[in-house]
Amino acid sequence: MRLRFAYISCLICLAQISSAQDLSYIKKNIVKAVDSEEVTNSLHKELIGLNSNDPLIWAYVGTLEGLKAKHSWNPYSKLKHVNRADKQISKAVTAAPDDLEIRFMRFSFQFYTPSFLGYSDDLSEDRKAIVRLFELKKFGRSDQDLVRSIAKFMLDTNLCTPAEEQILKKFI
Numbered sequence: 612m613r614l615r616f617a618y619i620s621c622l623i624c625l626a627q628i629s630s631a632q633d634l635s636y637i638k639k640n641i642v643k644a645v646d647s648e649e650v651t652n653s654l655h656k657e658l659i660g661l662n663s664n665d666p667l668i669w670a671y672v673g674t675l676e677g678l679k680a681k682h683s684w685n686p687y688s689k690l691k692h693v694n695r696a697d698k699q700i701s702k703a704v705t706a707a708p709d710d711l712e713i714r715f716m717r718f719s720f721q722f723y724t725p726s727f728l729g730y731s732d733d734l735s736e737d738r739k740a741i742v743r744l745f746e747l748k749k750f751g752r753s754d755q756d757l758v759r760s761i762a763k764f765m766l767d768t769n770l771c772t773p774a775e776e777q778i779l780k781k782f783i
Contacts (some may be wrong), residue, residue: 679692679696
């Protein structure tokens with residue numbers, strides 16, 4: 612019985628290590644995807660293939676849909692990808708409303724999407740949620756570098772109140 616429990620514990624540890632490595636791989640490649648249609652498409656295909664139940668993965672899939680819109684030249688395709696991105700990231704926020712990284716992905720997606728398209732409705736809600744999560748130091752699976760980058764990005768948007776800016780400045 613003890614050996615069986617130890618075996619199961621080892622499998623759980625290996626799964627967590629693998630997940631952390633996968634997230635590191637995803638995060639590294641999502642940065643490359645911003646400037647590369649090829650990386651965007653291949654990473655999107657990989658993540659869809661995971662058929663994951665993890666809301667963070669859903670948010671990354673949504674972010675990649677948004678990048679597909681960026682890389683597309685066809686206005687119809689752009690709008691189709693923006694719509695898919697919005698639905699996918701919002702699904703992730705609904706499933707994990709207190710996940711800093713997911714909130715940030717939706718905030719940045721909506722920040723960069725032209726407001727006349729009507730995909731900016733959650734900017735204020737997400738900004739407030741992000742600042743609240745910083746205040747509570749609830750960073751989830753986000754490492755220090757990502758936390759610092761999120762704080763800096765939020766400050767650079769000039770959308771935060773002076774009180775919110777004071778909270779975020781502590782993390783830069």
